[in-house]
Amino acid sequence: MSDRMKRYDRRGKKKVVLFFPTPAYGHYRIELALAIAVVAAPLEGEYDLVLVDERVTPDYENEVLRNLDDAVCVGISSITGYQIKRGIAMADRIRRAAPDVPIVWGGYHPSLFPEQTCESLACDIVCIGQGDVTFKEIIESLTAGKPPEEVLGCAYWTPEGIVVNEPRPLTNINEVERAPYHLLDVNRAIGLNMKENHESIRTTEFHSSQGCPGKCGYCADAQLYKRRWTGLDAERVVEEVTELVRTYNLDQVNFSDANFFANQKRVKAICEGFIANGLKIRWVASARPDTFHRYKPEVLELIRESGCKRVIVGAESASGPVLELISKGATAEDHLKTARVCRDYGIGGTFTFITGFPHAPGTPPEETTQDLLDFIEKLKQIHPDIRTKIFVFTPYPGTPLYDLSVQYGMKEPRSLEEWADYNPATMMESQWVEPWERQMIEKVNGFYLPFAYPSSYMQQHFASGPKKWPFRLVHGLALARARTGFYRLPLEWVLFKTFKKGTFEPIA
Incomplete structure (x- = not known):
């Protein structure tokens, strides 16, 4: 048996270490590492759990290294780019300190590139897609002394090559255990945000749904969740948010859902529950521009009354051809109508736009930067309490626009290590921005x-x-x-x- 295969024998080990690397370079707001908390939930009570967040945990490196002796494995969560770089750096330290400990990667990027990720010396196993059940079964396989041959939704290294098992069917989010916030240093994360980002209120995140029915050509959610949206039952959302607010003395909750407002009946029940429980909080959530302005007036009034401070709207563009290119399913008129609804009900709006979408070499873009700025001025004329953010297009792996970017000349990274240096803003500047x-x-x-x-x-x-x-x-x-x-x-x-x-x- 090769030394690398010996890592799959972790009989007698009872500790699981989960590491969340810094996701971006520079100064930014800290959002809770719920990705590692969710996969830890089914393991609680059976294993000793150590959750380490590079941004929050003091002396994070030693916190990982000193817990390796009895570790079944170390799990690393990552999206594309800088977070991979930080994950590889930690994996290298783990390899030098405890070469027998297997490393399991999960998150958006490894899920989209499981074979390529497993080919790296920084990885042994990839947890593909939803990780709570899959990761637990990987742990059970390792503690039984064998590779995860029978675990759905994972990939793993063998001397003969990378094995990718059959995919795991998507689980309804209501069957997922509640995130164990107590395993994260919530108060420290809040304190760092208040100190470093000059926030005057205590804020944290809550995840109430997964997926999105939209088919936007730049979004990885459609690839991972197959355009399926499932939301926690309203009663569960109200119960868990109420407990979260009272436990951590919160002033605001940010829903980290891709599409919180996908189900109007659920939103209505959540708002009624917040009001009935006497929650005096502010909350923020994301909405599609083609759905929010169609909400019934009585529901919009409940949204305002229950404390909705701001709606984040993924507008992306005001150009018809661009919106068609990216399969947004919305129009510029939808953006304007949403702005008017926000104004009429006293709700702030944050409209996000993307510039630098791929276009054929030698052809002008369908929408110039000035076109975008002119449209943003229209939004602000309608409702001054609208914030706008403009991002440079990120070709995200597994999406139609990523494939189009490669077709138009973008150099595609070929290894996990190359993805670690993937900086879409820099890459695109010279080509489309x-x-x-x-x-x-x-x-x-x-x-x-x-x-x-x-x-x-x-x-x-x-x-x-x-x-x-x-x-x-x-x-x-x-x-x-x-x-x-x-x-x-x-x-x-x-x-x-x-x-x-x-x-x-x-x-x-």
Whole structure:
């Protein structure tokens, strides 16, 4: 038996270590590592569980290494890009400290590339797709002293090659055990966000549904969940959120669902439950632009009354041809109608857009950066309490637009290690997004439009005191530039960036 195959014999071991690497480089808001908490839930009571979050756990590396002696395995969760790099770095340390301990990868990227991931020396087994049942069966196989030959939904290394087992049928989310928040350092994550991101309220995340019925060509959810959406029963959502709020003294809950508003009846029952339980919280959730504005007025009123502070809308584009290219299933008019609904019911909106979608070499894009900025101005004219974020297109593996990007010349990474250096923003700049366009987005979307159409927060923040008159001056200049589209010689922008010393983030 090869040394690598010996890793599958973990008889007598009783500890499971789960590691969540930092998902992105730089400064950003910490969201709870619910991905590793969910797979830990079925193991609780049978195994000693150690959950380590690189962003939150003090001395995270030693916390992993000192728990290897009795470990069945180490699980690593990852999306594409920087999180792989951090996961590989930890796997390398594990290999040097305890070469007999198997390493199991899970998450979006390994699920989309199980064979390629298993080919890396950093990996022995891949947990594909939903991980709670699969990971438990992998653990049971290892503690029985054998490779996961009979485990559905996994891939594993053998001397003869990578074996990919039959897929595991999707499990209804109501059959998934509740996430053990107590295994995560929730209070520390909240504290870090309040300190590092200057948040004034106690906020954390809750996952109430999985999948999405949409067929957006850039989204990996359609590949993993086959366009199926399932949501936790409303009663369970109300019960678990109420307990979460009271346990951690929360002011706000962010639903991390891809499509929270997919079922209007469920949303209505959740809102009624929050109100009946007397929850005085704010909550934020994501919606599709083609569904939210069609909600019944009485349900929209309940959404507002129950504390919905903001709806995150994946608009992506205002161009008909682009929306058709990406199979969005929504129109620019849907975006405008959603903005009006948010305004009429006193709900904030965060509309996300994507620039740099692939197009054939030598042909102009269907939508320019200026087109996008002009449309964003329309949204802010409708409802100043709309925030907008513009992302550079990320060709996500397993999606139709990823395949199109490769067809149009994008170099495809061929190993887990190459994926670790995958930076779509850098890769796409030279091909579909020019550097000056990124600068324009930062300048106009991040500064001029928020000041031209200030949100209620900004108006209150600058209503009095020494900031009042500078704000009025900048507001007037920004409004004039937004209406004329003239953004050259941006002295006020340069001064603002200098004043903020390069750390400015949109505050609209």
